[in-house]
Amino acid sequence: MDDMSGDTSLTIGDLARRTGLTVKAVRFYADRGIVPPTHRTATGQRRFDPAAAARLALVRTLRALDVDLATVRRVLERETTVAEVAAAHAEALDAHLRVLALRRAVLGWLCSNPEEIDVVHDLALLSADARRLLVEDFLTAVFADRPGTEGPARTLTPELPEDPQPAQVAAWVELAALTRDPDFRALLARLAARQGDLRPDAVAVVRDRARLDLDPTSPEAAAVVAEIGAVDLEYLEAANDPRRERYLTLLALINGWDAPESVAAELDWFLRAAR
Incomplete structure (x- = not known):
């Protein structure tokens, strides 16, 4: 945010407020280079440009969908696309849902046939x-x-x-x-x-x-x-x-x-x- 010197860069706290993430989560992603700072202040505090907020918003969405951090990094580095990741995870989710459906049916059957455990x-x-x-x-x-x-x-x-x-x-x-x-x-x-x-x-x-x-x-x-x-x-x-x-x-x-x-x-x- 703006300060007396006209600096428009964002602090970790600013990013947390803009993205809804905790300060701890923003610091975690910053430490791992997911959102690298643009510079540091004289006192060593990290500062980020506005693009970091958009980057973190994408990270938050992908992580909420159980996309692993390595794949998130590949998306951010444009080694793969969101569409490709979404398709792969949708396919994996379909397979998981099929397994869950079978387990649900088995449990329903066991309700009436507990002796068949x-x-x-x-x-x-x-x-x-x-x-x-x-x-x-x-x-x-x-x-x-x-x-x-x-x-x-x-x-x-x-x-x-x-x-x-x-x-x-x-x-x-x-x-x-x-x-x-x-x-x-x-x-x-x-x-x-x-x-x-x-x-x-x-x-x-x-x-x-x-x-x-x-x-x-x-x-x-x-x-x-x-x-x-x-x-x-x-x-x-x-x-x-x-x-x-x-x-x-x-x-x-x-x-x-x-x-x-x-x-x-x-x-x-x-x-x-x-x-």
């Missing part, structure tokens, strides 16, 4: 990369990298959204546990291996033509079975395993798809009628 770090809080690797390992075990299985593999791939709901987290935990079950893997591997040798719509045919209104032991039911024709009963028994249908239900919930239509009643009826 042991699986939180094991399954619920896996990173996106860890989830991908778990699923890839499962699908490799099921399809054994056979040619032409890319499409079916995609239809069995869960993709937990970046901001999942607690119900989706619960579904993921249950599905992930299923994928690590050796018996379930073997079941789907058997189904996948035999699909190429069967009419691809075997389950759909049974679903569409089963007659639940008929006693499966009746002659009328036998006629329906004969009309459907030869179907691999071992394959249908495997397809009727409740774990398979549960996996598809969980998969739909995780991916935001419509819930799959249950065919358990139709398969039960057909398997009884066919024997």
